[in-house]
Amino acid sequence: MKLYKGSHKHLVAVDCIIFAYDIAEKEIKLLLIKRSIEPAKGKWSVAGGFVQDDESLDAAASRVLKRLTGLDHMHLSQSSTYGSLNRDPGARVISVSYSALIKIQDLSPDAAGLYHAHWRSILKLPELIFDHGTMVADALENLREQIKRKPVGFELLPEKFTLVQLQDLYEALYQRPVDKRNFRKKILAMNILEKLDEKEKETSRKGAWYYRFIRERYQVLTRNGFYFNLDVN
């Protein structure tokens, strides 16, 4: 069956904006790739790839991400689609952007070597090719909204994390200080964290208690009309 004859076909790419959080440096980072093909070879870009004939958009994004992280499953969501005529000087390419949230250690051995992948703070991004700067800005804006209403911050932290680390993450994303007592009051009131009986002792003498996000409890609450809300003051 060969329908829709006469309609133009297009190159379609997926571009993945990969976010992680660096606990030590208290910075949100983005995985950037040194581009290996023309045009713009050697310039910085986000990770991308063309959508193949036999794969869905989501599958294409997963493939690109697996190449860099080795991970099969991760927090991945479609953001926006970019289709201006001359966004890529090499050819007319329509690009679907995806946001991925991962733990900073999750990089494949190939990532640094083969793909020249590097983590860069969102505060000090180099110039990016094409409209990747816009994609990143859009994705970041989206993440800032998402993290208020969905428990996505935990995707960027290890399984065990302290409330200090969680707050630092929010502060890094919003670039403004957050009231410690109010922040803890809000997140603990949601009743979706479990306090472990273990302390993080690297960064202070006293040590800070570890917590864990209980996804199952969150899901049960959600089914009963609960809404995650961590509006930062």
Add this chain to the structure above:
Amino acid sequence: MKLYKGSHKHLVAVDCIIFAYDIAEKEIKLLLIKRSIEPAKGKWSVAGGFVQDDESLDAAASRVLKRLTGLDHMHLSQSSTYGSLNRDPGARVISVSYSALIKIQDLSPDAAGLYHAHWRSILKLPELIFDHGTMVADALENLREQIKRKPVGFELLPEKFTLVQLQDLYEALYQRPVDKRNFRKKILAMNILEKLDEKEKETSRKGAWYYRFIRERYQVLTRNGFYFNLDVN
């Protein structure tokens, strides 16, 4: 210049979910088209078209919308992109969905005749082709969120409208009653409406005052940190 050789090309479509509000019937309506080509000829769908070689995605959506409404400018925003392998049985098509908000009277003469376009209440939608049902559900969900935080409700109403009409619109979208006094208190407190000295007299003896949305004032306020918020209780 012929780069990216060997990568597959795809048919790319735009599909427009066109919303309007029927004041008399107090119903949110969707513009549906009787499909004129195979596959699924004669079935209901949203308005769509293939993206041409020389037009951006936004331009393609605008073209589709102009065909039906004759309008050059309207509230139009990209929603989501759909790319499963078999979403269209006719061929592999990747589809970018757009939401449009228009006034119900804005239909081109061709719309009804040539395209068999019909307004249908979102409460009584027929079965739609392919994944158009999902597209509509996603767009509707998006609209419900948008209308809380952005002054998009006014796009669905005439220039002059009453507070009763505005509230009815919110109630139609949420399918639940809204407290009249609290609703009016909130919207008027924003100071973005101007009370006209004219009454709407069709629907009641007493008549309801007409108001007008002052976009300029909204924009000024927005620049000064104001956020539209009409969370319905």
Add this chain to the structure above:
DNA sequence: TTTTTTAAGTGTATAAAATACATTTAAAAG
């Protein structure tokens, strides 16, 4: 002309949520 009918318009008291803010505690180092 008075009365009835109908939908528009209005205010206040209470509850809940957001915010501002400073001291105490635990633990290691000196």
Add this chain to the structure above:
DNA sequence: CTTTTAAATGTATTTTATACACTTAAAAAA
């Protein structure tokens, strides 16, 4: 045992959200 450092904690105040019922305007009917 004193000092140092970051973690942990509670309350009062302000702001926002909510619940709730009567009055008013105007035409239609008596």
